[in-house]
Structures are given as structure tokens and as C-alpha cells.
């Protein structure tokens with residue numbers, strides 16, 4: 001579904017990423033881990049089109065998109081969530097989802113119902129998919145941190161993506177919400193979406209991912225099944241002092 005071929009990124013004389021080749025297939029979840037500053041977010045930015053790589057290629061659904069904009073990639077079936085919240089706090093959960101559905105369809109944006117606006121059923125089904133049925137009228141600012149994360153996921157799913165990139169979808173949420181989000185993301189993968197997920201909650205990544213890629217100092221240190229990766233000596237060295 002999405003492939004990075006020998007991707008490198010240099011900025012201001014620093015080699016941030018070097019020779020990264022990774023692929024994520026339909027219905028597969030690739031966990032991307034690595035110590036702080038390893039290059040995980042930079043890599044996701046390159047996959048999504050926020051950043052152009054200095055070398056290498058990105059192929060999305062069989063078509064090269066290395067120089068395609070983020071908007072074009074979104075139209076080709078790629079969706080992503082960001083490390084920081086992208087919600088409109090003064091709008092309700094349903095209105096936030098409505099905007100995402102409209103944006104996905106290339107419609108004029110309006111959080112309010114009107115001609116050509118996203119159907120309430122579509123919004124409700126997205127909120128149900130992230131286990132927030134009946135929360136459409138709650139203001140985003142009144143949602144718990146975990147529910148905000150779920151709402152962001154609903155918005156990322158509004159375009160019915162083939163590829164979903166998640167950058168720390170569980171950052172700062174409670175243990176209970178981590179479990180809920182884990183289940184939801186697992187269901188998204190099981191529905192056939194190719195998911196690449198950067199996440200610091202190691203037990204989540206190791207429990208959920210089909211394969212895990214470890215970045216370290218901008219290089220791909222290891223990639224494979226979770227148990228193979230955690231048993232890799234170089235990976236253990238990279239995480240020295242941290243629990244794996």
C-alpha cells in the first residue's frame with residue numbers, strides 16, 4: 001500500500017534520515033519505534049508528503065508520489081493524525097467530524113448542517129467506529145484527553161483511507177484509554193487499512209503491530225516481528241537504560 005525506498009533526508013547539513021526502506025501492506029500494522037530524536041516523525045512527514053526526502057522514493061498504491069503534495073496523497077487514500085491536537089475546541093465532536101468528512105470530499109467547509117453537508121449518519125458511524133456513540137453534541141473542549149484522541153482518529157478515518165499514518169496516537173492518555181485506542185486501531189487494521197504507527201507505549205506497539213521498525217540516529221536498525229526485534233542485540237543497545 002505504501003513503500004519507502006532508500007529514503008534519505010538532509011537538512012542544514014545534518015543527515016536526519018538515511019537509507020530507510022520500509023513497506024506497509026493492506027491490513028498490516030507497522031509499529032515505528034526508536035529513542036527520542038531517532039527520526040520517527042520526520043519519516044512520517046515524508047510518507048505523508050509534509051516533507052520531501054532528499055533521496056529515495058515513496059510509492060503509494062503502486063504510484064510514485066515522492067514529489068506529490070500532502071493534499072494529493074490524501075486524495076489517493078492516505079490519511080494521518082498529528083502529534084499535536086488538530087481539533088476545533090469550540091465545535092462539537094460531530095461538527096469536527098463533519099469538517100473532516102467535508103475536507104475529505106473536497107467540499108466547502110462548514111461545521112453546520114446544510115445543503116451538500118456530510119450526512120448525520122456518516123458522522124454517527126465514524127463516532128461509533130471510535131466507540132464514541134452519542135457524543136456528537138459534546139464540545140471538543142469538554143472531552144477527556146482519551147476521547148479527544150479517539151475523535152482525531154474518527155477524523156482521520158473520515159476519508160475512508162487505504163493508508164493511515166498515526167504519530168503517537170496515545171500520547172498522554174490514561175491506561176484505560178490506551179486499551180480502548182489499541183482496540184480501535186486494531187479494528188482499523190483488521191478492516192484492511194495499512195497502518196503505520198509511531199508510538200512510545202512499547203507494550204502497545206509490541207502487542208498490536210504485525211511488524212516493528214526500529215529507527216536509531218536516522219537509520220533503520222531493525223525491522224521484523226515484535227519478538228524478533230526486541231530480542232535483537234542492537235535494538236537493546238539503542239534502548240540501553242530504558243525498558244523495552
Ligand SMILES: Nc1ncnc2c1ncn2[C@@H]1O[C@H](COP(=O)(O)OP(=O)(O)OP(=O)(O)O)[C@@H](O)[C@H]1O
Pocket residue numbers: 011012016034035036037038039040041042043
Ligand atoms: N525541520 C528540521 N530542521 C532541522 N532538524 C530537524 C527538523 N526536523 C527534525 N529535525 C531533527 O531531526 C531529528 C529527528 O527528529 P524527529 O522529530 O523526526 O525524531 P523523533 O524520533 O520523532 O523524536 P521524538 O520521539 O522525540 O518525537 C532530531 O534531531 C530533530 O532535531
